[in-house]
Amino acid sequence: MNNTIFSTRKMGRPLAALSLAFAAATPATLLAPTVAQAQASDIDRAVSALRGISTLRANFTQTDRSGQSVSGVLTMKQPGKIRFQYQKGVPLLIVGDGRALTMIDYEVRQVQRWPIKNSPLGALLDPNKDVARFAKQLPTGDPGVISLQVRDPKHPEYGTITMIFVRNGNAPGGLQLDSWVALDSQNKRTTVRLSGHQYGVAVNDSTFRWTDPRRPVTR
Numbered sequence: 781m782n783n784t785i786f787s788t789r790k791m792g793r794p795l796a797a798l799s800l801a802f803a804a805a806t807p808a809t810l811l812a813p814t815v816a817q818a819q820a821s822d823i824d825r826a827v828s829a830l831r832g833i834s835t836l837r838a839n840f841t842q843t844d845r846s847g848q849s850v851s852g853v854l855t856m857k858q859p860g861k862i863r864f865q866y867q868k869g870v871p872l873l874i875v876g877d878g879r880a881l882t883m884i885d886y887e888v889r890q891v892q893r894w895p896i897k898n899s900p901l902g903a904l905l906d907p908n909k910d911v912a913r914f915a916k917q918l919p920t921g922d923p924g925v926i927s928l929q930v931r932d933p934k935h936p937e938y939g940t941i942t943m944i945f946v947r948n949g950n951a952p953g954g955l956q957l958d959s960w961v962a963l964d965s966q967n968k969r970t971t972v973r974l975s976g977h978q979y980g981v982a983v984n985d986s987t988f989r990w991t992d993p994r995r996p997v998t999r
Contacts, residue, residue: 833952836981861988873990920944
């Protein structure tokens with residue numbers, strides 16, 4: 781199964797979801813040692829901030845490569861749980877239960893499922909993934925913004941994710957995940973931007989359950 785979460789057949793629905801964006805980084809061999817050390821420190825801080833999220837609820841806007849956008853509410857709970865609840869009228873749901881990601885299309889009654897570790901979102905959700913090992917810091921021109929590109933060279937089929945963090949004293953580790961851009965192995969690009977972050981909110985595990993549309997309706 782390819783790592784694009786889904787494609788759509790109608791205008792106004794996501795064309796490609798949660799893929800990952802590729803950007804060229806300055807080769808480390810060209811960096812002065814102090815700059816390289818500073819970048820390593822920023823990478824460690826960003827990864828620590830990401831892993832420091834216990835729960836998170838935020839609004840999201842998802843834009844595909846054609847410029848179509850949809851919105852909704854994202855809910856995260858570590859380790860590895862996530863829910864993308866799309867706006868009314870978009871019959872799609874994406875849920876991660878800590879082991880796998882599931883995309884449910886209620887319009888066509890279809891379910892797709894794959895391991896979190898094989899998804900671009902593994903960088904966000906898989907606590908066993910050594911993000912720092914595969915991360916490159918990209919220049920932003922703003923000391924308050926850190927951009928990390930994560931790509932496993934041994935598994936290009938997993939895609940690439942570029943995560944943007946902004947300094948915020950109210951976020952875990954003082955860094956807030958602002959957005960990410962994804963490019964999958966088929967060059968399908970998606971941007972997800974977050975807003976209205978709420979940390980440490982109560983999130984019941986039932987949030988990450990879903991109704992299987994393939995089951996016959998009991999009357």
